[in-house]
Amino acid sequence: xxxxxxxxxxxxxxxxxxxxxxxxxxxxxxxxxxxxxxxxxxxxxxxxxxxxxxxxxxxxxxxxxxxxxxxxxxxxxxxxxxxxxxxxxxxxxxxxxxxxxxxxxxxxxxxxxxxxxxxxxxxxxxxxxxxxxxxxxxxxxxxxxxxxxxxxxxxxxxxxxxxxxxxxxxxxxxxxxxxxxxxxxxxxxxxxx
Amino acid sequence: xxxxxxxxxxxxxxxxxxxxxxxxxxxxxxxxxxxxxxxxxxxxxxxxxxxxxxxxxxxxxxxxxxxxxxxxxxxxxxxxxxxxxxxxxxxxxxxxxxxxxxxxxxxxxxxxxxxxxxxxxxxxxxxxxxxxxxxxxxxxxxxxxxxxxxxxxxxxxxxxxxxxxxxxxxxxxxxxxxxxxxxxxxxxxxxxxxxxxxxxxxxxxxxxxxxxxxxxxx
Numbered sequence: 474x475x476x477x478x479x480x481x482x483x484x485x486x487x488x489x490x491x492x493x494x495x496x497x498x499x500x501x502x503x504x505x506x507x508x509x510x511x512x513x514x515x516x517x518x519x520x521x522x523x524x525x526x527x528x529x530x531x532x533x534x535x536x537x538x539x540x541x542x543x544x545x546x547x548x549x550x551x552x553x554x555x556x557x558x559x560x561x562x563x564x565x566x567x568x569x570x571x572x573x574x575x576x577x578x579x580x581x582x583x584x585x586x587x588x589x590x591x592x593x594x595x596x597x598x599x600x601x602x603x604x605x606x607x608x609x610x611x612x613x614x615x616x617x618x619x620x621x622x623x624x625x626x627x628x629x630x631x632x633x634x635x636x637x638x639x640x641x642x643x644x645x646x647x648x649x650x651x652x653x654x655x656x657x658x659x660x661x662x663x664x665x666x
Numbered sequence: 667x668x669x670x671x672x673x674x675x676x677x678x679x680x681x682x683x684x685x686x687x688x689x690x691x692x693x694x695x696x697x698x699x700x701x702x703x704x705x706x707x708x709x710x711x712x713x714x715x716x717x718x719x720x721x722x723x724x725x726x727x728x729x730x731x732x733x734x735x736x737x738x739x740x741x742x743x744x745x746x747x748x749x750x751x752x753x754x755x756x757x758x759x760x761x762x763x764x765x766x767x768x769x770x771x772x773x774x775x776x777x778x779x780x781x782x783x784x785x786x787x788x789x790x791x792x793x794x795x796x797x798x799x800x801x802x803x804x805x806x807x808x809x810x811x812x813x814x815x816x817x818x819x820x821x822x823x824x825x826x827x828x829x830x831x832x833x834x835x836x837x838x839x840x841x842x843x844x845x846x847x848x849x850x851x852x853x854x855x856x857x858x859x860x861x862x863x864x865x866x867x868x869x870x871x872x873x874x875x876x877x878x879x880x881x882x883x884x
Contacts, residue, residue, distance in 0.1 A: 507735070515725065536730060559715035582763055628678055628679065629682040629714045637684075
């Protein structure tokens, strides 16, 4: 099984998938692509099932759509800018958002790729910084109190707004906001405002 | 360099994909101007990715892998819209996408003799997305909001009771915060306003307009 390799060491695992993705890009290597599929498809399916009822009902469709995009866009992947997992996650987020709007018959001239521009900075130190951030975030996430982590899960994986989370957990909106702010501070994610 | 930014809630909802479309467009436009928020957004995506990797993997049948392998040679979908880098480079591509042509081709409605508004269709039926053109030195009459008003300055500058805002600045006003945005004297101000509920003029001269300020989200 692909997912037993380097499960505990974030850095090594990232590099492994980055290499895999680069091989897919350079050689249109289908065997390497199948490895990526076996690792990421179950996560993308979980991501779909965690989302809205609409996304959950179309989970396998989302898996297909995301993995085909991964194949088609692989040459655009730059290992200096992001870990393979982050790159694939953003594709999954974009596809889930677009799919939801499509299923809701949202008539819009804007797609998710327009809303979240790809990072264009080529500065090397930024790239190094980003990798360090990714490892640190993963480590610190483990130390986050459950009540903060739970809210981040609902926002990022279940795709719920802060108000929806407040309603669901029967908490005042202010409490949800302040827990997110506390989490940001612990994870050192956003500038203090 | 922008001095006013989206708050933590907005940035998190934007990066995670939970923010309403019209509001996301507004945050995305701010990112064009703001290195600091671009970095925050990158880090929030890494947070999303870390949570994604921690999900409990769900069983995927081999048949799905075969289906996908069979579709790898399909024609790729056409690439998404990219800026055609027109000479009109003070008009961001995302806005160009929402309007057909130039600022001057838009259908403007007069809000007062000095303030014009043009509503753009984003497909978001809960939020009104509009461009405001305020003549140099003119004001939008004092008003309050039932919901949240997001403003992003595109050209010129305006000030209100709490500060002065220039191109790229992102201003959040919540319900019951009363303000009177006034364009600076030097030039006209163009900004985007995203509303999730109608605004309400508090000045007696303009109150009669209130019943006509229905939200026009589309």
